[in-house]
Amino acid sequence: MTEKVKLTWNGKEIEAPKGSNLLKAALDNGIEVAHYCYHSGLSVAGVCRMCMVEQDGVPRPFPSCNATCGEGMVIRSDTPKIKASVEATLQFHLLNHPLDCPVCDQAGECGLQDYYMKHGQYDSQMIDKKVHKEKVQDIGKNVMLDAERCILCSRCVRFTEEITKTNEMGILNRGDHAEIQCNETLKNDYAQNLVDICPVGALTSKDFRFKQRVWFLEDVHTTCIGCETGCSVKVSENKNGAFRVKPVYDHEVNGHWMCDDGRYIYKHVSSPTRLGGAVENINGLFVPADELNVQAAVKGKKTKYILSTALTIEEYANFFNAVKGKNVEVALYTLPSDGPEFDGILRRGDKNPNLRGAKAAFELAGFDHSQAGLDNLLGSISSSDAVFVVVPEILYNEDHFNTLIKKVEKAGVRIALACGETLGTLRAFNYLLPIPAFLEKNGEILNYQGQARKLRKGMTYGEASKDVSYYGKWVNL
Amino acid sequence: MSQTEKFEFTPDRLALYKEYLTRYDDIDSALLPTLHLAQEQNGWLSDSVVAYISELMGLPSIRIKEVISFYDMLYDQPVGRNIVHVCTNITCSMFGGREIYSGLLKHFETGYLTPTRDGRISIQKMECLGACEQAPCMRVNNDYVGNIDLQSAISKLEELP
Numbered sequence: 071m072t073e074k075v076k077l078t079w080n081g082k083e084i085e086a087p088k089g090s091n092l093l094k095a096a097l098d099n100g101i102e103v104a105h106y107c108y109h110s111g112l113s114v115a116g117v118c119r120m121c122m123v124e125q126d127g128v129p130r131p132f133p134s135c136n137a138t139c140g141e142g143m144v145i146r147s148d149t150p151k152i153k154a155s156v157e158a159t160l161q162f163h164l165l166n167h168p169l170d171c172p173v174c175d176q177a178g179e180c181g182l183q184d185y186y187m188k189h190g191q192y193d194s195q196m197i198d199k200k201v202h203k204e205k206v207q208d209i210g211k212n213v214m215l216d217a218e219r220c221i222l223c224s225r226c227v228r229f230t231e232e233i234t235k236t237n238e239m240g241i242l243n244r245g246d247h248a249e250i251q252c253n254e255t256l257k258n259d260y261a262q263n264l265v266d267i268c269p270v271g272a273l274t275s276k277d278f279r280f281k282q283r284v285w286f287l288e289d290v291h292t293t294c295i296g297c298e299t300g301c302s303v304k305v306s307e308n309k310n311g312a313f314r315v316k317p318v319y320d321h322e323v324n325g326h327w328m329c330d331d332g333r334y335i336y337k338h339v340s341s342p343t344r345l346g347g348a349v350e351n352i353n354g355l356f357v358p359a360d361e362l363n364v365q366a367a368v369k370g371k372k373t374k375y376i377l378s379t380a381l382t383i384e385e386y387a388n389f390f391n392a393v394k395g396k397n398v399e400v401a402l403y404t405l406p407s408d409g410p411e412f413d414g415i416l417r418r419g420d421k422n423p424n425l426r427g428a429k430a431a432f433e434l435a436g437f438d439h440s441q442a443g444l445d446n447l448l449g450s451i452s453s454s455d456a457v458f459v460v461v462p463e464i465l466y467n468e469d470h471f472n473t474l475i476k477k478v479e480k481a482g483v484r485i486a487l488a489c490g491e492t493l494g495t496l497r498a499f500n501y502l503l504p505i506p507a508f509l510e511k512n513g514e515i516l517n518y519q520g521q522a523r524k525l526r527k528g529m530t531y532g533e534a535s536k537d538v539s540y541y542g543k544w545v546n547l
Numbered sequence: 548m549s550q551t552e553k554f555e556f557t558p559d560r561l562a563l564y565k566e567y568l569t570r571y572d573d574i575d576s577a578l579l580p581t582l583h584l585a586q587e588q589n590g591w592l593s594d595s596v597v598a599y600i601s602e603l604m605g606l607p608s609i610r611i612k613e614v615i616s617f618y619d620m621l622y623d624q625p626v627g628r629n630i631v632h633v634c635t636n637i638t639c640s641m642f643g644g645r646e647i648y649s650g651l652l653k654h655f656e657t658g659y660l661t662p663t664r665d666g667r668i669s670i671q672k673m674e675c676l677g678a679c680e681q682a683p684c685m686r687v688n689n690d691y692v693g694n695i696d697l698q699s700a701i702s703k704l705e706e707l708p
Contacts, residue, residue: 237607
């Protein structure tokens with residue numbers, strides 16, 4: 071435990087570890103301090119000059135992000151001197167800013183807008199023309215750069231230098247003409263974080279831009295099911311669908327960041343081709359069907375289940391409760407590894423988000439979760455069987471899944487339980503039945519550390535009530 | 548800008564570079580003299596020069612490009628065989644420095660830093676050369692030429708190889 075010190079900020083007494091960052095201490099204690107360049111996940115640059123404070127006994131204001139906490143410090147950020155300083159600084163930040171807020175995607179969560187309302191001068195004193203820079207630059211990895219909107223906080227430069235160590239971004243030229251530029255194109259797998267850390271609208275996401283205004287969105291704090299890391303994320307959604315995924319700070323798992331793959335895990339949830347109800351496959355055409363018909367087709371057949379690794383602990387438990395004591399075969403389909411085991415930052419090759427939870431549930435219920443167990447089940451399939459296959463929620467490797475489908479073909483009735491889009495691959499099944507997607511259920515999954523990560527329910531776009539345990543009750547009808 | 552042929556320091560320049568490294572505490576500080584050394588050899592700092600220095604010094608190429616774009620006397624575009632700096636800072640301006648600069652551009656039918664058609668001269672407007680006592684002043688390669696007027700400046704530049 072590090073030593074704690076007491077200091078006062080605008081008369082309020084706060085506590086912070088000795089020698090820790092002064093600005094961070096204020097922000098952690100709920101004190102609002104305007105800042106652009108400071109980010110607790112990056113090194114200190116001290117270039118935006120917005121977080122100026124005065125300290126008793128120190129003659130001049132100084133930036134709090136570049137100071138450390140000491141016992142008994144008396145800090146003020148609300149004096150007339152500081153107010154004037156912040157106002158003047160913001161004026162300089164806005165000198166060449168194009169003010170294209172109506173067409174800017176950052177509007178609503180923009181540092182310039184927020185601080186302008188608080189520290190703005192309102193009357194422009196500019197008589198010179200603004201310096202124009204290149205807008206709409208596609209710098210790769212779904213990131214768009216607008217050099218005009220940039221205030222040169224250098225967060226993106228430090229991110230590519232310190233976190234991904236790929237060094238793509240830099241500030242070129244000098245003075246008024248200084249601008250952010252990308253050396254060739256972005257080549258790291260964490261590029262979307264640049265969009266998150268950009269305090270203004272200079273870096274925006276090509277995937278999200280022009281889709282929704284941020285004030286029409288609500289965030290659901292959940293967990294990424296893209297790989298076994300289980301990053302803490304928030305999904306922005308409204309009744310029209312889910313629109314983006316952003317990381318939420320979690321010091322035990324993902325810190326401030328998340329990978330680019332995880333940014334697209336929301337797509338299937340509100341996709342127009344999302345499975346909404348029971349569907350029958352008639353000569354390759356998916357036709358809405360009555361659930362009772364599906365039940366009738368399963369009747370008298372021996373039921374076999376192949377579960378995926380993207381279900382929650384609760385779903386596994388409920389499912390095994392439903393099939394308890396019945397003559398049923400259950401196996402687990404695990405997705406193959408994709409890429410290196412661990413890339414050194416966050417991304418893991420194992421794309422099975424709840425493999426540990428699944429294994430524990432299988433062992434508790436006395437079923438074999440190994441590949442041998444799956445092979446056994448596949449080998450014993452005959453025309454008197456009804457096979458339920460839970461389609462992996464994020465299907466990284468469709469080819470690998472197709473080999474599984476091939477082996478299921480002998481079964482009399484083949485049923486896919488899917489929460490994603492209606493893929494062409496699924497034509498091999500007789501019926502498709504919907505199950506809730508990760509955004510439509512509460513529950514927990516176990517990540518690679520064995521830590522329970524929470525999934526939280528947002529809005530419902532498909533099926534939310536009929537999970538695998540509901541279909542587990544269809545055993546040997 | 549790109550340059551097709553590969554760049555490499557000549558052995559004596561490489562020795563000089565190694566000497567630079569002993570002058571500073573960290574390698575970043577040696578970047579500026581190294582860039583001047585490379586520019587001396589190649590005339591300008593093309594992408595292949597940046598790539599060579601990036602590998603030589605172990606610095607990311609964007610850091611080197613940042614430095615090049617910051618300084619006016621480091622060129623990221625091809626320049627003429629001779630570099631002419633015309634001072635347009637206060638004292639020289641008072642003595643007609645700006646008019647000399649625009650007159651020279653007109654005479655040699657060129658623009659800021661653009662090499663003349665024969666590739667002989669690049670003319671660059673410069674801030675203070677620190678030679679106010681001989682205003683208006685210009686710098687031809689490494690020599691100051693002071694107390695010029697447009698006519699004497701033109702005849703001086705016409706003599707250049």
